[in-house]
Amino acid sequence: MAPSRANSAGVTAGGVLGSLSRFWRRTYASDYIGFVLLLTGYLLVQFLVEPFHRMFSLNDLRISFPYAETERVPLGLDFIYALFIPLGILILYNLAKSASVHKQHVTILGFAISMILTSFLTDVIKNMVGRPRPDLIARCLPAAGTPRDVLVDIDVCTQPDHHTLHDGWRAFPSGHASFSFAGLGYLSLFLAGQARIFAHGTTGSLAEHTEKLVRGDLVRALLCFAPLLCATMIAISRCQDYRHDVYDVCVGALLGWTVTYWSYRRYWPRLSSGRCDEPYAGPPGGGGDEAGAVRYGRIRDEEEGGGAGAGAGRNVT
Structure with a gap:
């Protein structure tokens, strides 16, 4: 009886682990857990971590630019331009096209992961590098009598505002640039895929496909490129503000x-x-069940319409 109970317990444990494994592979649970971890890490870095403070010289003209009290694209507008507007366009486009729940889901999930991962990496790098901004000296307000021809550190600064001072060592890389290219860049990729401006496969007759290429490709390509242009303009504004x-x-x-x-x-x-x-x-990396009846994950290249197998299939028909 003891061996029988042990075997029963082993089967039960194996069944539970197997069920958990299948659930993990066949759902987006790992993606959501990863998102929560990234969001937690980002918030911890944002509110608890101070940057490394590189030494600097008051004679360094590269960090002697004026401090812009009013930014061309402040943080709030960056969130609107790079997060809320692209997200709204993604949702409205899928609603207008009567997209499936799965398509709407992965569109938003991919966008969300792109934004939070970019923000997390940007802030980690910013704080580790501790590169002075071009307006550091104007932020620092160095004490009178500070020598100008030697390296000094943050101790010479008299700036009373904690954020203004410490943010002066978060120049590399630009958060506005990375955030805008993450959000608007994802929108550009999504629109390019929906407009099929680079697609090799066809969805109808060859004559119909050719007609679409001749009549609409450049216009559609420019529309898909527009978000990248907006992201570039946001990034350039950071140089204009001397941030x-x-x-x-x-x-x-x-x-x-x-x-x-x-x-x-x-x-x-x-x-x-x-x-x-x-x-x-x-889900990425998902597998099928034991009988192979349900198949998740990426389709093969020849099934995407770009491989040799797909081309051969079209030639035969």
């Missing part, structure tokens, strides 16, 4: 674009795919 230099902005933009492309491709086929306007069938 960042070109190096900070370019690296921030590259960071935001890289993260958003990675996040987009976890849920959507490549833009050259014949099925680029439809998301993958299930």
